[in-house]
Amino acid sequence: MTTFNDTLLRAARGEKVGHTPVWFMRQAGRSQPEYRKIKEKYSLEEITHQPELCAYVTKLPVDQYNVDAAILYKDIVTPLPGIGVDVKIKPNVGPVISNPIRSVQDVRNLGEFSPEEHIPFVLDTIKILTKEQLTVPLIGFAGAPFTLASYMIEGGPSKGYHLTKAFMVSESEAWFALMDKLGETIIASITAQVQAGAKAIQVFDSWVGALNVEDYRMYVKPVMNRIFSEIRKLNIPVITFGVGASHLANEWHDLPVDVVGLDWRLSIKEAGERGLTKTLQGNLDPSLLLADWKAIEEKAKTIIEQGVEHGGHIFNLGHGVFPDVQPATLKKLTEFVHEYSAQLRK
Template identity: 65%
Template structure:
């Protein structure tokens, strides 16, 4: 590392005051970057993640280009699933496609366990490469949460209504909780291996859990999330929880033993605080705004920073991931705006 170590974001994750508002962007690695698009002409996502040198390059590129305060490991939430017996393929324009979707109790019983050093050594080697040699900012590792992973495994791919997932949950709670337990064990083991390899914070993506109402979340999801985060507390790294369209669940999330609560753009920082959310907050500019004129971007960004500065800990992010049509130049300019404006 040639540059001085920057741990500003870790301080914010811990709820400490910082000299400026730190920032990173979900899906900052890839998608909109021309260097990444060139790689994707030759390699699939899984092929990139299986080559540590290449994967490390993709992961650190936005840190070098934009000046963000953290790297997020380039991989997919599907990455650990083949190890437990899930036949998954990432199809361009579609997303994850599961060729052996869960339909019966027997399908759940067949699911195995993960041994990260044996099953995903390339993920851990990438983390080691980045954290020991290449980054001057913390690396965020991540995992999908049980509901979101289960939704792909049951539906066979992306879904708009999650009907099959909910049907299993409501009609066969015993099988549902067995599936949750298996996925929780996988998440815990997988995350621990990332921390051991050098990840300095962990984000759990429960991207699609907003499809559930609050009562069902309490019954079918919250217990397993409590187990996961309680187990991971011993790792002594900041734990972040994020989902989309889940403003009705944030008070449930606030009860969990997490360190940071990620917001999408549907709930403002001010509204979250008014609801009694006391944890450090991460978010939450609508990615679509980054396609607007700069004066709109600047106005909305400053508003979020101003709201975040009313409390000691706020980490700037988007309310969901970077989309392919957002230019690297915009992200770089946005990062500088966040840093400069929040220092004033």
């Protein structure tokens, strides 16, 4: 009988662990040859709509790299069609929306989200993984309201989020109505994922770093507090993460979350010096995965050492795995994190 590896769950709660747990954002897919073969035949949306296939893609990095958690293979925009958003994920572009939000009436026209009706394939994938296959926790996830709203207002990916920020400050009634709608959708999606078997949740606020602290507090933090307060009732570890948002790390730490995810711009040590006492996740720059092994090892050592010194730490990248990364590198890095952190934690 294979035992369940709950190292990540214990680390997330700040409990003592024998080694630093590790997983990688976007570990499912991207650089794996088996995944690329599947992608020759199926799109992301087609994979996620086939639970057996999606479960295989989700579990593949656990088998190959020996990471301490699986992250569900899906996209953050997966719930949006359920509320009436016409979104397509275009290769090499990302989510593209043909009916962008322009007014409060557009927000009012959005429908109610029902996980069982709108994302049954996601829930079936989770059930397959957690009831039959995984011996590590499955991390479910959702996109945060600002990040989802940026796609819905811009109509797709953006570099400056100009339309989003202008809409936020000039159409405040519509903005807060949209935050409420997305907050309800996210809570429903996450609750259903946990009920289906997810053992932890990460909320990706990928693009919220575009805001300053004052605007974050005014326009985003209230809905985040509501979302995390509701998720806390599910009694599972909750992780928050964004890119280019080091200036918001203390704001995240104030929220009812268990783990604050950091990108590579803020070190574990600096975060601790700024008063972050919760478990931290991160934060190797994913670009460094293309460097030679000696350089990767030295950077990883520093992160591991700072994490052990901090207390609660989950090793991850500062953003996701990208297609050029060699699977063998991720396997070797996982092994190194396990072995080196175990030595330090003795």
